[in-house]
Amino acid sequence: MHTLLSLADVPPQTLPARSMMAFTLASHIILVPMGVALPLITLIMHGYGLRRNDATALLLARRWSAVMAVQFAIGVVTGTVLSFEFGLLWPGMLGRWGDVFGIGFGVEAWAFFLEAVLIAVYLYGWRRLPSRTHFLLGLPLPLAALLGAFGILAANSWMNTPRGFTLDSAGNPVDVSVWKAIFTPMFGPQYWHFVVAMFVTAGYVVAGVYAAGWLRGRRDRYHRLGFAVPFTLAAVFTPVQFVLGDSIARQVFHKQPVKFAAMEIVWKTDTHQPEYIYGRLHTDGSVSGGIRIPQLDSILAGFRPDTKVTGLTSVPADDRPTAAQATIAHFAFDTMVFIGSLLVLLALWYAVVWLRRRRLPASPWFYRVAACAGVASVAAVECGWITTEVGRQPWIVYQNMRVAEAVTSTRAGGLWFMFALVIVVYVFVFGSFLLVLLKMRSRWRTADTTAGPPPETPEADTPYGPRSAGRFL
C-alpha cells in the first residue's frame, strides 16, 4: 500500500518538517562528541593529575569540567527538543513503529538519567568530596555515555535496516522481536563508527584550543599538557576510525545497496564501476564534474574490478533518492572521507615525531593543521550524518515507511513559523554558548598571566557559592 504513494503526493508540510528536523539535529550533533567523550578526556587528565600529584593537570581537569557543565546543559535541552520533534513532526512514524524500535530510546533515557546524576556529582563534587571518592564517582561516566549512544544508534540503525517484526494484512507490524529490532545488520558498524568518531572529534576539538594557544606563543606546560592528552587520544583512534569507516561503507554496499549507489552516484547496476571523486549526478543518469577513476568503485566494494555494484535504477524512481539527493549524499560522503584521510596523515605526523624524538612536533604547520582538526572533525561528523540520512530517502523506515507518510498533518505555514522561531532561539542559544566559552577562556587567561592573587572586585568574583556568600548574607 505504501508504494502507491507517488512523489506528487508528498504533502507540503514535509519540507518544513524535514528542514526543522535537519536543523535541530545538525545543531545537536555539534554538542554530541563533547557530551560523549569530554568526560573521558577530563577523567584521563584528572587521573593523571591525581597520580602524579600534578597541579597543572588538575587545573585543566577542573576547567574542562566547568566547560562540561555549560555544554551538557545545552545538550540536555537540544536533546529534549529532538524527543518532542518525534511527536511534533513525525507522529506517523512513532504511531506505527514506536513499539518496534522504541526500546533503544528506553535504554538511552535511563542511561542519560544516570549520566545526568553522575555528571552532577562530578561537576559539583570538586570542592567537598575526598579527591579519590570524587574521581571514582566520575569513572562510570564514559560508560553511561556509551550506553546512551547504544540506544540512539540502535534506533537509527533500525531505521536503516528495519528488522524484528512481520506485517499483518493491514500493514501494521506484529510479532515484534525486540532483540532483532535492536541488533539489526547496520547496528554494529554504525555504533563503532559513531563512538570512535566521537572520541576523535572531541579529542581534536579540545586539543585545537591549545594548538591555537601554541601558535600565539603560549607554550608553557599547561598548554603542552592540554594539547597532548586529548590529541594523543584522538590520534590513536584516527587510524582505527579509518578502518571502521571503510568497513561500514562495505556494509552499506551489502545491506543498503541503493544507499550505496547514492553515495557513489552509481546509475546502472554493472561490474567495473568507476569511482567518482565529487561530481554531480543528473536526472538522466549522466555525471558532470568530479574526477573519474575507472574500476575503483567495484574494487573498493568487493576488492575485484568485476564486482557487481547495484545502481540507483535498480529500483523505481519513487523508491530511491532523487539525483539531487544522491549528489548531496555523495558530496557529504566524499568530504567525510577526505577529512578522515587528512586526519590520518596528521596522526601519522604526530606518531613519527613522537617515535623518533620523544617529544611534541615543533613545526608551526603541525599546530596550524591541528588547530583546524577540531572544526574539520565536526564537519566530518555532520557529513557522515548527512550521508546516512539523505542516502536513505525517500524512506524514513527503509523500504517500510516513506518520510511523506510519517509527517504530521500540521499545516505547512504553522511549521514554517515554528521553524523560524526555532532558528532564532538556536542562533541565540548557540551564540550565547560560544560567547560564554570565550569569556571563560579570556578570564582564565587573564588569571594565568597576572602574577599573584587577582584583584577581588565584586564583579570579578562569582556572586554564587558559600565562600563568597558571606558577603551577601
Next chain:
Amino acid sequence: MIAGVIAVVLLLAVAAYACGGGTDYGAGFWDLTAGGAERGRRPRWLIDHAMAPVWEVNNVWLIFVLVIMWTGFPVLFQQVFVTMWLPLALAAVGTVLRGAGFALRKPVRRLAGRRLYGALFAVASLLTPFFLGAAAGGVASGRVTSTTTASTDAWANPTSLLFGLLAIAATASLGAVFLAADARRFAAPDLDGYFRRRALGALAALAVLAVITLVVTHGDAPYVWHGLTHGVGLFFVVVAALGTAATGWLLTRPSGAWSRVTAVGTVASAIVAWGMAQRPYLVPTSLTVAEGAGAHTTLRWLGFVTLVALVLVIPAVVLLYWLDTHGELESLTDADLRGAGTGDEG
C-alpha cells in the same frame, strides 16, 4: 496485564516529573517574581545555588515520560502530539530557553547579561508548565482523538486552561517549599520565612484552583470527574487534600524535613488521582490502555529495562540528593579555576 503495569510506570514517571521538574519550574517562578536586581539578589542567589546540582536530573524525567509514551503507547503518543501540537511545540521552545537561560546566566558576569538570561529562564519557567498542563488537560477531557488533522486550538478549552494554571500553582508551591528548606541549609533563616509565606500563598491558590477544576470538570470532563469523586480516584484526592492541609500547617513554623515530603506527596497524589480517575482509559472514553498498548514483547522488555535501570539509577539518584541536601555539592568558584601561577611553569 503488562500494558496496565507499563501504564502505571508511565503515570509514576509523570508524577516524578511533576515533582522533580515541578520544583525546578517553581524555583523559576519565584525567580521571576523576586523583584528588581537589588531586591531579588538574595532569593535569586539561593535559587541558583539550590537548583544547580539537580536541575538536569529533574528535567531528564521528561525525556523518560516521552520515551515510555512512544514505546509503550505509540498510538497515544501520536494522538497527543497531533491534537496538542501547539502547546507542546511551545513547551519545547520553553524548555530550550529555560535550560539555556539557566545554564548561561551563571558564567555571565555583567548585570545586563544576567538580567537577559535570568528573564528568559524565569518567563520560560512560567510558560512551559502551563503548556504541558494544557496538553494534559486535553487528554483528561477527551479532546485528544484519533483525528488526522493537526489542531492548533484544541487546547483552548476550560479543562486545559485549568490544568495549565494548576501546573503553575503546583510548581510554585513545590518550588517555594523546597527553597524555604534550602534556606535553612544555606544558613539564611530570613529567606526561610520569605519562601514559606510565598509557599502558603501558592498553596492557597492551588487549593482554590483545585476546587474550581472539580466544578468545571463536572461538565467538561465528566468521565474524569466521576473517577475523581469515586473509589480509588477519590482516595487519592483525599490524600492530596490532607497533604495540602499538612503542608500548610508545616509552613507556619520554621522549615524542617517534613514540609517537602508532604508537598511532594500532595502533587504526586493529585497526579495519581487523575490517572486512577481515567482508568481504564489512556484518553477517556476513546482509547483504553489495552487498545493503545504497543506490542506485548516490547512492553515486557520496557518493563525489564525499567527494572534494571531502577537498580542502577535509584542508588545514583539517592546519592545525588543525599550529597546535595548535605551540602557536599558546590559549584567551582573562580579560585578553583585560577591555578596559582601555572602560566610560569613552562
